[in-house]
Amino acid sequence: MLTEIITIGDEILIGQIVDTNSAYISKQLNQIGVQVYQITSIQDERQHILNALEDAKKRVDLVIVTGGLGPTKDDITKETFCEYFEDTLVENVEVLQNIKEIFAKYIKQEPLPANLKQAMVPSKAEVLQNPNGTAPGIWMEKDNTVFISMPGVPYEMKHILTKEVFPRIIKKYNRPHIYHKTLLTYGLGESAVAERIEDWENKLPKDIKLAYLPSLGRVRLRLSSKGKDKKALQKAVDEQMEKLNTLLEDIAVGFENETSIVERVASLLLQKKQTLSLAESCTGGSVVKEITAVPGASTYLRGSIVPYETSQKVSVLGVSQELIDKHTVVSAPVAEAMATQVAKLFKTDYAVATTGIAGPTKGDAIDEVGTVFIAIASPKGVVSQKFSFGNNRERVIIKATNKAFEMLLKEILKN
Amino acid sequence: MLTEIITIGDEILIGQIVDTNSAYISKQLNQIGVQVYQITSIQDERQHILNALEDAKKRVDLVIVTGGLGPTKDDITKETFCEYFEDTLVENVEVLQNIKEIFAKYIKQEPLPANLKQAMVPSKAEVLQNPNGTAPGIWMEKDNTVFISMPGVPYEMKHILTKEVFPRIIKKYNRPHIYHKTLLTYGLGESAVAERIEDWENKLPKDIKLAYLPSLGRVRLRLSSKGKDKKALQKAVDEQMEKLNTLLEDIAVGFENETSIVERVASLLLQKKQTLSLAESCTGGSVVKEITAVPGASTYLRGSIVPYETSQKVSVLGVSQELIDKHTVVSAPVAEAMATQVAKLFKTDYAVATTGIAGPTKGDAIDEVGTVFIAIASPKGVVSQKFSFGNNRERVIIKATNKAFEMLLKEILKN
Numbered sequence: 123m124l125t126e127i128i129t130i131g132d133e134i135l136i137g138q139i140v141d142t143n144s145a146y147i148s149k150q151l152n153q154i155g156v157q158v159y160q161i162t163s164i165q166d167e168r169q170h171i172l173n174a175l176e177d178a179k180k181r182v183d184l185v186i187v188t189g190g191l192g193p194t195k196d197d198i199t200k201e202t203f204c205e206y207f208e209d210t211l212v213e214n215v216e217v218l219q220n221i222k223e224i225f226a227k228y229i230k231q232e233p234l235p236a237n238l239k240q241a242m243v244p245s246k247a248e249v250l251q252n253p254n255g256t257a258p259g260i261w262m263e264k265d266n267t268v269f270i271s272m273p274g275v276p277y278e279m280k281h282i283l284t285k286e287v288f289p290r291i292i293k294k295y296n297r298p299h300i301y302h303k304t305l306l307t308y309g310l311g312e313s314a315v316a317e318r319i320e321d322w323e324n325k326l327p328k329d330i331k332l333a334y335l336p337s338l339g340r341v342r343l344r345l346s347s348k349g350k351d352k353k354a355l356q357k358a359v360d361e362q363m364e365k366l367n368t369l370l371e372d373i374a375v376g377f378e379n380e381t382s383i384v385e386r387v388a389s390l391l392l393q394k395k396q397t398l399s400l401a402e403s404c405t406g407g408s409v410v411k412e413i414t415a416v417p418g419a420s421t422y423l424r425g426s427i428v429p430y431e432t433s434q435k436v437s438v439l440g441v442s443q444e445l446i447d448k449h450t451v452v453s454a455p456v457a458e459a460m461a462t463q464v465a466k467l468f469k470t471d472y473a474v475a476t477t478g479i480a481g482p483t484k485g486d487a488i489d490e491v492g493t494v495f496i497a498i499a500s501p502k503g504v505v506s507q508k509f510s511f512g513n514n515r516e517r518v519i520i521k522a523t524n525k526a527f528e529m530l531l532k533e534i535l536k537n
Numbered sequence: 538m539l540t541e542i543i544t545i546g547d548e549i550l551i552g553q554i555v556d557t558n559s560a561y562i563s564k565q566l567n568q569i570g571v572q573v574y575q576i577t578s579i580q581d582e583r584q585h586i587l588n589a590l591e592d593a594k595k596r597v598d599l600v601i602v603t604g605g606l607g608p609t610k611d612d613i614t615k616e617t618f619c620e621y622f623e624d625t626l627v628e629n630v631e632v633l634q635n636i637k638e639i640f641a642k643y644i645k646q647e648p649l650p651a652n653l654k655q656a657m658v659p660s661k662a663e664v665l666q667n668p669n670g671t672a673p674g675i676w677m678e679k680d681n682t683v684f685i686s687m688p689g690v691p692y693e694m695k696h697i698l699t700k701e702v703f704p705r706i707i708k709k710y711n712r713p714h715i716y717h718k719t720l721l722t723y724g725l726g727e728s729a730v731a732e733r734i735e736d737w738e739n740k741l742p743k744d745i746k747l748a749y750l751p752s753l754g755r756v757r758l759r760l761s762s763k764g765k766d767k768k769a770l771q772k773a774v775d776e777q778m779e780k781l782n783t784l785l786e787d788i789a790v791g792f793e794n795e796t797s798i799v800e801r802v803a804s805l806l807l808q809k810k811q812t813l814s815l816a817e818s819c820t821g822g823s824v825v826k827e828i829t830a831v832p833g834a835s836t837y838l839r840g841s842i843v844p845y846e847t848s849q850k851v852s853v854l855g856v857s858q859e860l861i862d863k864h865t866v867v868s869a870p871v872a873e874a875m876a877t878q879v880a881k882l883f884k885t886d887y888a889v890a891t892t893g894i895a896g897p898t899k900g901d902a903i904d905e906v907g908t909v910f911i912a913i914a915s916p917k918g919v920v921s922q923k924f925s926f927g928n929n930r931e932r933v934i935i936k937a938t939n940k941a942f943e944m945l946l947k948e949i950l951k952n
Contacts, residue, residue, distance in 0.1 A: 133750055135573045136717060137564025138759070140557050144578070149552025158550045159585075161578035163559070166748070170574075177592070193728040194749045195738065229726065236728040275751070277929060302551060311644065313608040313651040323610065333581070334609045335548055336690070344553070400843075406829025407822045410843050414821025417897055417930060419845065425853060426843035428815075428825050434840045438882060467853060482832055514692060515832060 123295050124159040124182040125151060128174050130189035130199055131274060134163045143188050143279055154288060155297030156184070157348070166190055171202040179267045184291070189274035191257035193236040199271055200260075204244050207262055211242040214249050214258070221256045250286035254278045259286060268294070299352040303363050304335075304344040304378035307370055308528060312336040315343070319369050322362075330362055340524065342378060343370075383527045384412050390534050391422040391472075398530075399468035400426035401439055401460040404478035404494055408523040424468040429460070435477075439463045450488055452477050454506045457495035461506075465499040472534065473499040474526050481515045494522045500533045538710050539574040539597040540566060543589050545604035545614055546689060549578045558603050558694055569703060570712030571599070572763070581605055586617040594682045599706070604689035606672035608651040614686055615675075619659050621684075622677055626657040629664050632673045639671060665701035669693045674701060683709070714767040718778050719750075719759040719793035722785055723943065727751040730758070734784050737777075745777055755939070757793060758785075798942045799827050805949050806837040806887075813945075814883035815841035816854055816875040819893035819909055823938040839883040844875070850892075854878045867892050867904050869921045872912035876921075880914040887949065888914040889941050896930045909937045915948045 127147055133139045141163055148158040159182050164174045171190075178185045190199030204211060218241035225233045233256075240256045243249055250259030250270070255278040262269045270287055272279045291297075307315060312334050316323070323332060329349065335342040345363055349355045367374050376386065391398060400410050400423075410426040413419050427438060432451045435441045441459045449455045460475035478494030491513045497506035509525060511518040542562055548554045556578055563573040574597050579589045586605075593600045605614030619626060633656035640648040648671075655671045658664055665674030665685070670693040677684045685702055687694045706712075722730060727749050731738070738747060744764065750757040760778055764770045782789050791798070806813060815825050815838075825841040828834050842853060847866045850856045856874045864870045875890035893909030906928045912921035924940060926933040 132746075132748055132761070133759070134560070135563055135576065136567050136715075136761070137560040137562070137573075138717075138719070138750070140555060140560040141576075142555050145549070145552040145555040147552070148550055152551050158552075159580070160589075161550065161556075163576035165574065174575075192749060192751065194731045196746075196748050234728050234732055236731060277932070300551075302553075304553070313649050316609045316651060317649055331547075331611075333547055333611050334607060335553070336607065344548070346547070346551070406834065406838075407825035407841060408829070410822035411826040414823070414843070414845070415931075415934075419821065423821075423843070423845045425845055425849045426822060426841075428829070428838070428841035430829070430835050430838045430840055434883060438840060468849060516830075517692065519829075 123156060123184070123297060125156050125184040125186060126159055126178040126182040127161045128178060128185060128187045129161070129163045129274070130166060130171060130187060131163075132166050135165055143274060143276060146276070146280065147186060147188075147283060150283060150288075152300050152302070154292060155300050155348070156291060156295075157300060166196055166198060168198060168202050168205070171199065172206055175206050175269065179265060183267055183295070185267060185269045186287075187269065187271045188279055191240075191271065191273045193234075193240055193256065200242070200244070203247075203260065203262065203269070203271060207244060207246055207264060209244040209246050212245045213241050214243045216251065217241040217243065217249060217258045220251065220253065220258075224256060250282050252278055252282050254281050261287075261290065298348045298350055299355055300346070300348045301352075301355050301359050302344055302346045303359050304342050305363060305366055305370070305374055306340060306342055306376055306378050306383070307373040308340045308524075309373050310341065312341050315341050315370070315373075319366060322365055322369055326362060327358065330359060383524075383531055384416055387527060387531055387534065388413070388416045388418065388422070390531075392418065394534075396471040396534075397422050397424050397469075398472045398474070399424045399464045399470040400473065401464035401475040402426065402428050403430060403435070403460070403476055404480045405476045405519055405522050405526065406430065406480070408519050409474060409476070409526050412523065412527070424470045427464060427467075435460060439467065452479060452489050452493055452495060454495050454497070454508060457497035457506045458499075458504045461497040461499035461504050471501055472530065474530055475499075476522055476526060478509075478511075478518070478522060480518045480522075481513055492518050494518065494525075496522065496526050496529055498529050498533045500537055502537060505529070505533065538571060538599070538712060540571050540599040540601060541574055541593040541597040542576045543593060543600060543602045544576070544578045544689070545581055545586060545602060546578075547581050550580055558689060558691060561691070561695065562601060562603075562698060565698060565703075567715050567717070569707060570715050570763070571706060571710075572715060581611055581613060583613060583617050583620070586614065587621055590621050590684065594680060598682055598710070600682060600684045601702075602684065602686045603694055606655075606686065606688045608649075608655055608671065615657070615659070618662075618675065618677065618684070618686055622659060622661055622679060624659040624661045627660045628656050629658045629673070630656075631666065632656040632658065632664060635666065635668065635673075636671045665697050667693050667697050669696050676702075676705065713763045713765055714770055715761070715763045716767075716770050716774050717759055717761045718774050719757050720778060720781055720785070720789055721755060721757055721791055721793050722788040723755045724788050725756065727756050730756050730785065730788075734781060737780055737784055741777060742773065745774060798939075798946055799831055802942060802946055802949065803828070803831045803833065803837070805946075807833065809949075811886040811949075812837050812839050812884075814839045814879045814885040814888045816879035816888065816890040817841065817843050818845060818850070818875070818891055819895045820891045820934055820937050820941065821845065821895070823934050824889060824891070824941050827938065827942070839885045842879060842882075850875060854882065865903055867894060867908055867910060869910050869912070869923060872910035872921045873914075873919045876912040876914035876919050886916055887945065889945055890914075891937055891941060893924075893926075893933070893937060895933045895937075896928055907933050909933065909940075911937065911941050911944055913944050913948045915952055917952060920944070920948065
């Protein structure tokens, strides 16, 4: 059973927004054994939509369309569905009721005619209720292919997908189980990893697929398989993953599937009832941003300082000016002092500190652009490491942020 | 002249990564008058790639493919291009030289056989050099359609696109000018905006297209047009935008096209030689992250504190415990005190402070989830505002961050 996602909107094709809906839908569908064969982004244009629907019908069993359902004139998905299915629009009482309730509760005004028009749906459609917005989803069928249309607003789409679409898919289709597992490695290039695991890769069973995902100092290795017997499937992939993990023991830092490195740090700190503070200079808030994106961060994150100027490292953090004069501000002793001081200031078990030259210019630094020192203070003391992350500002910040989490995790696991 | 972007990679179709390359390429192409008709994401699978190339050839003049050019076995784009063009691979001396240089300079090892194999390119291809990586881009033609293949690694792709692809496109095709301008509005829903501007919209010239882009408390209104005469085109759109801006005067906050609100804040502070500090509670580093993403932030950003725990607001920021006891921690007086205190601590002209309940739970707060107070300290004093941003944690943080920049900009413009 194959699926195609079609996202409609000129804003995608002129690069004004990044289409994140498709990745979300794909990931969720995989969880219930539905494979996405293709993702297609098209314009808000009648003939283009008609062509895309017809092309998708030839390729797949299920077509999921998002976008173009708003109340304004540039939204034409519903009318075009009507044309494709040779149907007409009729008023749906439940949708009308929902629209009125939303306006009464949140907007505290009478709905406008354009809003009420959103209660019009194709007569042959099954309606997928959208309690978070005024545009309903619809489910229609043609020549054994199912077509679903949902609004493009992410949180409306997510609710309809989970609550309305999934139960219907599970009821209608026999689906295999799909299982992915991804190993995270740091420090070795894609081809060097490939060479190390060549013998193992050659012996990999045909129904297990290996993918290499290189990015910014790390390579992720994904094994994927699908089949009817969920347990046997997982066992086969887990066994291969175990072998792979052993082969790459020195560079593997864990699996991606279950939890990100940030979530692992979070769950360990919560479990151990320990606390964390941050002093981020060159990463400029990038580490704290990742941490506070995970709910519950307030339980273990006591505080964070971005001492962007050298003088702040002295006046706010209390790093000694002598130490900075002696070693320069981008140095191991200063990184370590920053970590120790911020841990003291916020009274925390752990602290992360970064100091470096993100670029594009060196400022008054002695080291090259891309030089970063990261220090971790823990109940056992303080450790630091020096890195050279190249001369691209964005990449330096991302790499330093990744590395900071990697070092922090290592220290937490030690204690 | 129409273009299709094809991104190859199972990681996109299982939702493991979000395809950001397509948005980048689309935006850049628009700048040189090239319209993207469709974006298609497909699997690392021979027949699927062949089908996608053939389908795209029927639709467009230029096909830009990214991904599947790595040195490992799961990368099959180059071989499939060879099959599609009935071609064979030959070694390219310049690419070989580049691979050897990259290994000598950055990896400080001899290239592996898999790396050297990346110097093999289809014999009919024009090579697009990639100084940032080992996989070259290629340019091939079939039945008057141009096919370009580039690596999927964003910073490698971006360099090839700008330095190798664009000069060739500009030389080969007559392109119109494409012009977009987007007005940002806050505080009114999509359909209410549409009703306000209905008369104007009905009179809009046929060659100017209006799009509504609603998201998180704001509606963006984009006007797009294309044509041969660049000046006339811009004049026509700018005139309509001027009318629109006047109609929506009370809710419009500026244009999106030129610079983001963060860049505007940055350039104003740089120009006025003024400084900024931050005390972010409920936004948890989201504001500082946006600021430090813009190069040059170190010139005006003196520091930032994320006082996630109430006690830190007292011990680190120096907000008085009495004030918190009297008004609760999520209140206008506390937000204002946070802004004043952090400005004092870091000796800055401006300070932004946020305090609120991002959710998902209320903790010991009295107010509802989504309640946020934002305060801005300026040389003229301190102002604050109360907001209700709903009960979705992610949305609360994004809305509060947007609003903080909006309020900060307003204060900077006043002074």
